[in-house]
Amino acid sequence: MPASGPAGVPTKITQGAQAAGGIGESTLRPDGILKVTGEFAYSSDLWHEDMLWGHLLRSTVAHAEIVSIDVSEALALPGVHAVLTYDDLPTGVRTYGLEIQDTPVLAHGKVRHHGEPVAAVAADHPETARRAAARIRVEYRELPVITDESSATAPGAVLVHEGRTDHYAPYVTHPNILHRQPIVRGDAAAAAGRADVIVRGEYTFGMQDQAFLGPESGLAVPEEDGGVHLYIATQWLHSDLRQIAPVLGLPEDKVRMTLAGVGGAFGGREDLSMQIQACLLALRTGRPVKIVYDRFESFFGHVHRHPAKLTYEHGATRDGLLTHVKCRIVLDGGAYASASPAVVGNAASLGIGPYNVGDVDIEALALYTNNPPCGAMRGFGAVQACFAYEAQMDKLAKELGLDPVEFRQRNAMEQGSTLPTGQVVDSPAPVAELLRRVKAMPMPPERQWESSEGADVRQLPGGLCNTTHGEGVVRGVGYAVGIKNVGFSEGFDDYSTARVRMEVVAGEPVAVVHTAMAEVGQGGVTVHAQIARTELGVEKVTIQPADTRVGSAGSTSASRQTYVTGGAVRNACALVREKVLEIGRRKFGTYHPAWATAELLLERGKVVTDGGEVLAGLADVLEGESVEIEREWRHRPTQPFDRLTGQGNGHVQYSFAAHRAVVEVDTELGLVKVVELACAQDVGKALNPLSVLGQIQGGTVQGLGVAVMEEILVDPVTAKVRNPSFTDYLIPTILDTPTIPVDVLELADHHAPYGLRGVGEAPTLSSTPAVLAAVRAATGLELNRTPVRPEHLTGTA
Amino acid sequence: MRVSLTVNGRPQQADDVWEGESLLYVLRERLGLPGAKNACEQGECGSCTVRLDGELVCSCLVAAGQAEGREVVTVEGLADHAAGRRATAPGVGLDEARRWQPVPGEGARLAPIQQAFIDAGAVQCGFCTPGLLVAADELLEQNPEPTDADIREALSGNLCRCTGYEKIMDAVRLAAARQAEEV
Structure with a gap:
């Protein structure tokens, strides 16, 4: 049994900069040097002596009974050490899931979607493992596929899950509906009678992939006590642990988890991927097992953003005030529940956008189908709705003859507004101001592709394909704004834990911060160090690797980590500071009366009075002692939404962003070039302005992607995925991406640490509808689906 | 074999x-x-x-x-590669090349493009970073004063999912500017 840890596991991530970089400064990433030198150990980089490679065999059909599985030829291949199927699972717990445990670790009797794991192989070379998996013979008896709402709820429809016992089952009208959330406020039907103008629309949102660049991977190392240590790329270590341990038949303290380097996430690592299978293979073989998906498998290895059908009716009076909104949002949850119920709650509660409407009738639901499972992705239910309600707002503005920005501003919510759920917005909601700011930004020059040497085709639609030198190219401008909740909603106990220690190292006071927060690239580690410096007055901060030796930090999701784990770090620092001052009073209190009478601060490595008088050095106070505190921290509690009316204080905080898109369209070929995508966002307080910009620009481009190119295509007849590769599923390159000027507004939310607002998701919402609005402006087409493809612009769809 | x-x-x-x-x-x-x-x-x-x-x-x-x-x-050798280029670049004397110091950072020796990626905020998850660094370094080797369109064209084979590319543009511009100041 190996005694030492695997090579390449992250050691202490120590802040490189020695400067006093507290909150509000753009301090640099503590992991930056490791990441630019290639030394940062991602989960796929891990290596261990005697390590085996795991590989999963996945179903080739979407819905079928498994008649038989024959693994004998696979086992006979030299170099193969284990082949596992459902029958090899060690306990009665053979499924997992974030909320509903409906997902099989390995398929049992049935597969419900294309690419479902059926068997797991461990071998001494990854290619051997792949070849062994190909030798496993699985006989399927195919079943009819459920692919949309009509096939899901048709009379006699096959049930994707029979005998449901989950807590949503008693309340749905059909077992192929996973969860349904109505929100009713006022009387939308009566209000429609007051409308001078009513517009209706049906909208389609395509299936988007997170397409994080670091594929799913991890290394499971068996341990001498019969347990296992999993080094893994995930968004939430403790959620993984809760799902893994029962399947292995181990107590949670025998499943140790350490965060390996994470190559992006965007929601796609909320669910488990290969965690359990790697642990099972390691425990079976007694050898470390590494599993790394390739890109093809990654497309099957995580949930996607829900594709959606959205039906909207908006009404307004002639003077441009909304009378009512009715909408129905149907999300395709695919074969397993994942986070779908919470996505439904978001889509419903944020379904009309950041607008004041007294009379609303909203329904959102998620289906069980045989399409790929869908769950969390940046924006989480609010994205699909934003695409539709912003299209509706433009439609209404046009009918009313109003400027689309002016029309939005007349109806914009503000602090004190009431949401359709009855929740009062009790912090700044500068929706009209963000629109004003984004509109006020200077416009990019017309015909920017022109140069003295003719057209620079790189800046034209079609680019280096050299399809136009400006002929047929029309510019369009569009606006959109959105609202996203921050943190987990609907009564979830959304806490985080931080452990902070202060000690003297080499004569200098050092703060050590230990949390289980998954750093997935967002820069949480940067911000934690800044918070510790601000709260403890030290320069040096050590961020410990995230693992399960400390309490849960919750998920790196829902724009929540800076708020919640940042809040936990701040809280733990404050408690440590009190202890440090107690020690100081004990040691030095008799030397100066201010120890007893003044407000004391920790600044620049010293204890000082609020008047600035230095009382002692922290190194002297802490000599021979250290202070360590671990505490859970919670934001304000939320409430579930009422099952019938959707009323309830379901959300913690909101985040708002607005975009202006400038596009140029080659109207003959249907090619779109996004020329500029400007954003204005309220961030409450920018703890690290550089990182905030990175979040806003990155989120903006993911929204651009689903506006003009990104879509997982699922065959409507077979429910099989048609484009699981970066050759066929396109994400924006640097050539597809425009300049993204950003105007950051900082209006404090006094309920949140430092007044901050979660920033990561809001820019992903409004980016897409802004681009679509701009393309509509350029072409005059209605464009009720996203992504928009050339055939939609040329009438050849 | x-x-x-x-x-x-x-x-x-x-x-x-x-x-x-x-x-x-x-x-x-x-x-x-x-x-x-x-x-x-x-x-x-x-x-x-x-x-x-x-x-x-x-x-x-x-x-x-x-x-x-x-x-x-590879990215692991980029600092040496860039230092070697400086040592042999036209117009730089051997003595000057010997005195060459990269921007300091926690003891690690970095190529200018590596330091620029850190300073400009071009690194988030960092998974695309090694490939982008090698490509961007090659661009600056071939074209020390690239236009924005040149940078986008040269880096169009490197996908990044986190940054939206704006900070990557900043990093390449920064490295080019620093390179121009030094020569």
Whole structure:
């Protein structure tokens, strides 16, 4: 049994900069040097002596009974050490899931979607493992596929899950509906009678992939006590642990988890991927097992953003005030529940956008189908709705003859507004101001592709394909704004834990911060160090690797980590500071009366009075002692939404962003070039302005992607995925991406640490509808689906 | 089979290489150089970009045997590669080259483009970073004063999912500007 840890596991991530970089400064990433030198150990980089490679065999059909599985030829291949199927699972717990445990670790009797794991192989070379998996013979008896709402709820429809016992089952009208959330406020039907103008629309949102660049991977190392240590790329270590341990038949303290380097996430690592299978293979073989998906498998290895059908009716009076909104949002949850119920709650509660409407009738639901499972992705239910309600707002503005920005501003919510759920917005909601700011930004020059040497085709639609030198190219401008909740909603106990220690190292006071927060690239580690410096007055901060030796930090999701784990770090620092001052009073209190009478601060490595008088050095106070505190921290509690009316204080905080898109369209070929995508966002307080910009620009481009190119295509007849590769599923390159000027507004939310607002998701919402609005402006087409493809612009769809 | 090649200036040998293995696999799994990343293994994402006899290649698409006897530069050797370029660049005397110091950072020696990526905020998850660094360094080697359109064209084979590319543009502009100041 190996005694030492695997090579390449992250050691202490120590802040490189020695400067006093507290909150509000753009301090640099503590992991930056490791990441630019290639030394940062991602989960796929891990290596261990005697390590085996795991590989999963996945179903080739979407819905079928498994008649038989024959693994004998696979086992006979030299170099193969284990082949596992459902029958090899060690306990009665053979499924997992974030909320509903409906997902099989390995398929049992049935597969419900294309690419479902059926068997797991461990071998001494990854290619051997792949070849062994190909030798496993699985006989399927195919079943009819459920692919949309009509096939899901048709009379006699096959049930994707029979005998449901989950807590949503008693309340749905059909077992192929996973969860349904109505929100009713006022009387939308009566209000429609007051409308001078009513517009209706049906909208389609395509299936988007997170397409994080670091594929799913991890290394499971068996341990001498019969347990296992999993080094893994995930968004939430403790959620993984809760799902893994029962399947292995181990107590949670025998499943140790350490965060390996994470190559992006965007929601796609909320669910488990290969965690359990790697642990099972390691425990079976007694050898470390590494599993790394390739890109093809990654497309099957995580949930996607829900594709959606959205039906909207908006009404307004002639003077441009909304009378009512009715909408129905149907999300395709695919074969397993994942986070779908919470996505439904978001889509419903944020379904009309950041607008004041007294009379609303909203329904959102998620289906069980045989399409790929869908769950969390940046924006989480609010994205699909934003695409539709912003299209509706433009439609209404046009009918009313109003400027689309002016029309939005007349109806914009503000602090004190009431949401359709009855929740009062009790912090700044500068929706009209963000629109004003984004509109006020200077416009990019017309015909920017022109140069003295003719057209620079790189800046034209079609680019280096050299399809136009400006002929047929029309510019369009569009606006959109959105609202996203921050943190987990609907009564979830959304806490985080931080452990902070202060000690003297080499004569200098050092703060050590230990949390289980998954750093997935967002820069949480940067911000934690800044918070510790601000709260403890030290320069040096050590961020410990995230693992399960400390309490849960919750998920790196829902724009929540800076708020919640940042809040936990701040809280733990404050408690440590009190202890440090107690020690100081004990040691030095008799030397100066201010120890007893003044407000004391920790600044620049010293204890000082609020008047600035230095009382002692922290190194002297802490000599021979250290202070360590671990505490859970919670934001304000939320409430579930009422099952019938959707009323309830379901959300913690909101985040708002607005975009202006400038596009140029080659109207003959249907090619779109996004020329500029400007954003204005309220961030409450920018703890690290550089990182905030990175979040806003990155989120903006993911929204651009689903506006003009990104879509997982699922065959409507077979429910099989048609484009699981970066050759066929396109994400924006640097050539597809425009300049993204950003105007950051900082209006404090006094309920949140430092007044901050979660920033990561809001820019992903409004980016897409802004681009679509701009393309509509350029072409005059209605464009009720996203992504928009050339055939939609040329009438050849 | 046995593959002999020069990686980051050092002769290397890999034994028991299966004929189907890529240069990327040999670098990562046999030579202990995991800096080049495997994000698509299809030549679409550029995360595995290295220099092969000076040319930019997707190492996932190069059969290991094709690298026999050739010179490879990976992100792990980028600082040395850039320093070597400075030492031989026209207009820079040998003494000056010997005095050359990269921007300091926690004891690590970094190529200018590496430091610029850190300073400009061009690194988030960092998975695309090694490939982008190798590609951007090659761009600045060929074209010390690239326009924005040049930068976008040169880096269009490298996907990034976190940054929206704006800070990557900033980093390349910054490295080019610093390079111009130094010369």
